Amino acid sequence: xxxxxxxxxxxxxxxxxxxxxxxxxxxxxxxxxxxxxxxxxxxxxxxxxxxxxxxxxxxxxxxxxxxxxxxxxxxxxxxxxxxxxxxxxxxxxxxxxxxxxxxxxxxxxxxxxxxxxxxxxxxxxxxxxxxxxxxxxxxxxxxxxxxxxxxxxxxxxxxxxxxxxxxxxxxxxxxxxxxxxxxxxxxxxxxxxxxxxxxxxxxx
Amino acid sequence: xxxxxxxxxxxxxxxxxxxxxxxxxxxxxxxxxxxxxxxxxxxxxxxxxxxxxxxxxxxxxxxxxxxxxxxxxxxxxxxxxxxxxxxxxxxxxxxxxxxxxxxxxxxxxxxxxxxxxxxxxxxxxxxxxxxxxxxxxxxxxxxxxxxxxxxxxxxxxxxxxxxxxxxxxxxxxxxxxxxxxxxxxxxxxxxxxxxxxxxxxxxxxxx
Numbered sequence: 430x431x432x433x434x435x436x437x438x439x440x441x442x443x444x445x446x447x448x449x450x451x452x453x454x455x456x457x458x459x460x461x462x463x464x465x466x467x468x469x470x471x472x473x474x475x476x477x478x479x480x481x482x483x484x485x486x487x488x489x490x491x492x493x494x495x496x497x498x499x500x501x502x503x504x505x506x507x508x509x510x511x512x513x514x515x516x517x518x519x520x521x522x523x524x525x526x527x528x529x530x531x532x533x534x535x536x537x538x539x540x541x542x543x544x545x546x547x548x549x550x551x552x553x554x555x556x557x558x559x560x561x562x563x564x565x566x567x568x569x570x571x572x573x574x575x576x577x578x579x580x581x582x583x584x585x586x587x588x589x590x591x592x593x594x595x596x597x598x599x600x601x602x603x604x605x606x607x608x609x610x611x612x613x614x615x616x617x618x619x620x621x622x623x624x625x626x627x628x629x630x631x632x633x
Numbered sequence: 634x635x636x637x638x639x640x641x642x643x644x645x646x647x648x649x650x651x652x653x654x655x656x657x658x659x660x661x662x663x664x665x666x667x668x669x670x671x672x673x674x675x676x677x678x679x680x681x682x683x684x685x686x687x688x689x690x691x692x693x694x695x696x697x698x699x700x701x702x703x704x705x706x707x708x709x710x711x712x713x714x715x716x717x718x719x720x721x722x723x724x725x726x727x728x729x730x731x732x733x734x735x736x737x738x739x740x741x742x743x744x745x746x747x748x749x750x751x752x753x754x755x756x757x758x759x760x761x762x763x764x765x766x767x768x769x770x771x772x773x774x775x776x777x778x779x780x781x782x783x784x785x786x787x788x789x790x791x792x793x794x795x796x797x798x799x800x801x802x803x804x805x806x807x808x809x810x811x812x813x814x815x816x817x818x819x820x821x822x823x824x825x826x827x828x829x830x831x832x833x834x835x836x837x838x839x840x
Contacts, residue, residue: 461770490653495646502653509657513664520668523675528775531743531768606773606812 435560442564445625448541449572450618455541459573460610462532466589469570469577471518471525475533477566479510480542484562487550503546504537511537541569576613580604680736680749680765681707687749688722688732689760689787718834722751732760735831739823742815744768746777750786750827756835759793762786762824774816782810791828795821 448454455476462472486506487494494502515533518526526533536542545565550558581587584604586594603609678696681703685692690706692699708721717736724731731754738747746767751760764778776782785807786793795809795817796802809817 493649495649498646498650501650505653505657509661512661516661516664516668516672520671520675523679527766528778602811 435557438557438561439564442561442568443571444568447568447572448544448565449569449614450621452541452544454544455539455569456614458532458535458539459569459576459614460607461535462529463573463577463610463613464580464584464605465528466574466577466581467525468529468532469573471522471529472532472536473566473570473573475511475514475518475536476539476541476569477563478514479507479536480545480566481559481562482510483507483542484545484550484558485555487546488553488555488558491551499551503543507542507546508537541565572617576610576617580609580613584609683749683763683765684720684734684736685722687734687751687761687763688720689751690722719831730754733831733835734760735827735834736765737823737827737830739819739826741767741769741819742774742813743770746816746819746823748820748823748827750824750831752828752831756828756832757790759786759789759791759824759828762820769813769816774810774813776810776813777816777820782808786824792825793821 442448445451449456449459458472458476462468483503483506487503490502511534514536515526518529518533545562549561553561578588581589582594583601586592586598586600601609604613678699682692682699684707685699685702688707690702692702706723706725708723709717710719710721712718720734720736721730722732722734723729732751733754733756734749734751736747736749738745740746744767746769747765748767749763749765751762752758753760762783764783767775767777769775769777785802788804789807790804792805794806796806798808798811800808802808807821
């Protein structure tokens with residue numbers, strides 16, 4: 430595998446092909462798990478693990494897999510990895526598992542994973558697919574972490590469960606509710622896209 | 634269409650799917666088998682912790698201490714079918730029953746809520762509430778698992794109703810969670826029903 434290609438895949442998934450703010454995938458979980466930073470971190474780790482491994486696996490079987498049943502196979506592979514994440518969380522991090530509740534199971538339906546398997550892993554070698562999976566996962570994670578940080582700070586006055594803003598701060602309840610996530614995501618896309626357009630205009 | 638393609642087009646996908654399914658289910662089974670005991674242990678510990686916490690017993694997070702306190706002070710009262718009906722908790726160092734805890738399950742927004750509800754020995758006031766399992770929306774309904782919410786039930790008298798979050802609550806009221814009316818009402822129903830259940834069960838048990 431040549432390094433140049435790997436690097437390009439990695440950078441594209443983080444920036445101009447970012448799953449969240451360019452492809453606008455995985456929005457359900459972006460809205461749902463970003464009100465507390467800790468849950469976001471665990472969710473992101475789970476997602477990176479699942480996208481990377483499902484991409485790798487799909488890529489490994491891509492040449493022997495009949496294309497008609499590829500969706501079934503992909504779903505099965507993804508579901509298996511998610512169940513493993515769920516079991517491991519239950520066994521070794523019961524507290525976090527309890528807090529995340531149904532969202533771990535919902536990783537199965539995260540469109541980023543299926544999207545990457547379909548759009549990338551089916552037509553690329555395993556190594557590169559694995560990198561693409563990790564990169565997409567990170568691309569998703571850092572957007573979520575930024576949003577979660579701001580939502581938790583403004584909505585609960587805390588970071589990672591520790592109170593950092595004093596009594597003078599009035600919590601913005603709307604930030605921990607679903608609309609807060611819509612506002613934050615929209616502002617995030619606005620800023621990032623604005624910067625991208627400006628750079629394009631500058632270079633042309 | 635060529636003849637020999639029938640096997641390739643019809644049979645091969647079925648066999649392929651079969652192999653993939655068996656392979657992945659085997660992997661999952663292996664992981665499950667290895668972690669089964671740990672998960673079971675976590676769940677039992679969680680239940681013991683919940684019973685003690687619902688009874689208003691302050692605890693450290695040390696698993697060994699939770700086990701010890703539970704063994705020393707808690708009686709599991711089982712029904713005729715061998716299932717646990719309720720828990721009776723003795724006072725520290727005495728044999729007198731200090732409080733009762735029942736485990737109840739009620740409907741939440743997304744799934745069931747299972748909680749331990751504690752009462753004093755006369756079944757007149759709540760001792761505490763501890764959520765054992767819930768699937769409410771994280772950050773909204775999920776806040777039923779936050780300390781401030783659960784702690785406010787201690788000392789309250791049934792039947793309970795709710796007031797908006799942040800308002801002053803009387804002894805028959807508790808503070809709701811903003812943005813999670815349904816989950817709040819689910820808890821309200823759960824704790825009120827728990828008392829009825831406890832009154833029915835425990836009287837029978839004493840006589």
